[in-house]
Amino acid sequence: MPWNWTDPDWPNFRYDPAALDVHEQKFLLSSGEILGAVHHVTPSEREQLRIELLSDEAMQTSAIEGEFLDRLSVQSSLRRQLGLDPDSYPAKPREQGVAEMMVDVYSGFAAKLTHQTLFRWHRMLLSHDRRLETIGEYRQHADAMQIVSGRLDRPTVHFEAPPSAQVPGEMDRYLAWFNASAPGAAQPLPALTRAGLGHLYFESIHPFEDGNGRLGRALAEKSLAQNIGQPSLISLAFTIEQERKSYYAQLEQHQKSLDVTGWLVWFARTVLTAQQVTLDRVGFFIAKARFYDRHRDHLNDRQAKAIARIFREGPAGFTGGLSAENYLKITGTSRATATRDLHDLVQKGALRRTGERRHTRYWLKLDEGADAR
Numbered sequence: 375m376p377w378n379w380t381d382p383d384w385p386n387f388r389y390d391p392a393a394l395d396v397h398e399q400k401f402l403l404s405s406g407e408i409l410g411a412v413h414h415v416t417p418s419e420r421e422q423l424r425i426e427l428l429s430d431e432a433m434q435t436s437a438i439e440g441e442f443l444d445r446l447s448v449q450s451s452l453r454r455q456l457g458l459d460p461d462s463y464p465a466k467p468r469e470q471g472v473a474e475m476m477v478d479v480y481s482g483f484a485a486k487l488t489h490q491t492l493f494r495w496h497r498m499l500l501s502h503d504r505r506l507e508t509i510g511e512y513r514q515h516a517d518a519m520q521i522v523s524g525r526l527d528r529p530t531v532h533f534e535a536p537p538s539a540q541v542p543g544e545m546d547r548y549l550a551w552f553n554a555s556a557p558g559a560a561q562p563l564p565a566l567t568r569a570g571l572g573h574l575y576f577e578s579i580h581p582f583e584d585g586n587g588r589l590g591r592a593l594a595e596k597s598l599a600q601n602i603g604q605p606s607l608i609s610l611a612f613t614i615e616q617e618r619k620s621y622y623a624q625l626e627q628h629q630k631s632l633d634v635t636g637w638l639v640w641f642a643r644t645v646l647t648a649q650q651v652t653l654d655r656v657g658f659f660i661a662k663a664r665f666y667d668r669h670r671d672h673l674n675d676r677q678a679k680a681i682a683r684i685f686r687e688g689p690a691g692f693t694g695g696l697s698a699e700n701y702l703k704i705t706g707t708s709r710a711t712a713t714r715d716l717h718d719l720v721q722k723g724a725l726r727r728t729g730e731r732r733h734t735r736y737w738l739k740l741d742e743g744a745d746a747r
Contacts, residue, residue: 378578378629379536385547385578387571389635391564397642398564404649405602411656412607415663423659425452427607427652428480431595432472435588435611438618443469452477467502472588474498479592480607483599487552489545492581495592499585506583512541513583521580521626532626535580544579551575552593556600565601569594570641571634578629598645609655613648658689661740669724676705677715681724684738695728695735 378384415423429448436443450463451473465473475498485491497510508514519535536544552572555563563571573594580586591611598606614621620640628637662685673681683704684691692700701712716736719725725736 376630377534378632379544381632383632385551385575386632387575388633389567389571389638391567393635393639394564394567394642397639397646398566400646401566401642401649402602404646404653405606408608408649408652408656409604411653411660415656415660419659419663421456421458423656424456424607425449425458426659427609427655428452428473428476430609430655431611432469432476434609434615435591436468436472438591438611438615438621439587441468443472448473471498471501475588475592479596480599480605483596483605486556487549487593487596489549492545492589495589496582496585499588503584508583512545512581513538515583519580532622533578533580533629535578541579541581545581548575548579552597556597557603565598566642566645567638568601569597569645570638572597573641574625574628574634574637577625607652608645608648609651610645610648613644613651617644654689658740665724665738665740669722672722673719673724674715676707676711677719677724680704680715681719681738691738695737696725697735701736 412420412423426449429445429452432448432452433443433445444466446463447466447469450461451465451470454460454465455473455477475495478495478498482491493510500506500509503509513519515538519538520531521533521535522529522531524530554560555568555572562568573590576590576593577586582589591614595606595608595610598608598610621644624637624640628634669681670678680696680701684696698709698712698716701707701716702709705712705715707715716725716727719736720727723739726739728735728737
């Protein structure tokens with residue numbers, strides 16, 4: 375199979391810059407919108423927003439690889455790493471590791487990329503994993519590094535990376551390219567072009583025994599942050615996870631050729647979608663803060679617990695809306711009390727009611743009549 379790295383012209387990727395121009399312009403405009411939106415919240419709210427966005431990314435970059443984390447543990451770890459007042463929730467090893475890496479990417483975005491940066495991220499992510507032979511170093515095993523699926527006796531090989539012996543040299547060249555293509559460097563590239571190339575290039579080398587996907591997405595975040603001059607905080611992993619099948623299909627297709635215009639356009643559109651997701655989440659966060667300003671002192675303990683649970687579902691809320699059965703499960707109260715509580719929340723303007731009888735559903739009533747649905 376002619377993998378991209380076997381091409382004599384590797385790693386000179388070919389693409390049409392004109393196909394990306396409009397996406398590059400939209401990226402810069404949306405970056406400004408996100409920065410402007412974030413400045414509408416108070417400093418303390420900004421810290422909580424940062425925790426929520428970083429924890430979403432930590433959760434989703436792991437979910438793409440089939441690893442599902444404890445959100446509260448991730449958030450607790452992030453608070454500790456960012457030097458904020460810690461809570462009492464325990465920080466578990468996997469969650470603590472990915473939180474450490476996210477904060478390192480966030481706080482050190484402007485620094486040059488080095489081997490030691492990547493080794494440090496790898497140790498953070500996988501120091502708990504006793505299955506791996508090599509942690510905090512590039513892979514060294516003699517076996518082929520393959521991406522496979524299907525039955526053990528009849529596997530489908532989606533990609534085979536360069537042999538381990540070639541990895542140090544490949545990574546020397548990768549680091550030189552990454553740093554030379556940064557803003558103000560010798561050969562700067564536009565933001566989306568650089569991040570998209572950098573991600574595909576890294577995934578094609580696949581330098582570590584495990585964790586390459588998460589590290590590759592961290593590199594894309596670092597690249598984008600360098601191009602806009604501050605941490606991007608965009609929901610990239612969150613968006614990729616929603617398009618996981620397409621993501622893997624695009625990688626597989628474009629790891630067989632050095633012609634990568636299609637990949638770069640797909641990646642650019644994904645980043646732009648991620649920016650809109652971030653804008654929506656920032657808007658939701660602001661609406662949440664204003665909701666609590668209006669209603670915090672008027673909720674009983676059961677109502678407060680249910681409202682907090684709805685907000686944890688994010689901008690979409692509960693699929694199909696909050697039902698009385700949901701309320702019963704969340705609060706553990708009686709049906710009669712649940713009915714009174716929900717009626718009271720509607721009367722106070724905290725919830726909006728739709729439907730009748732068993733089809734009755736409740737929605738958060740946010741700013742200017744907007745609903746979380």
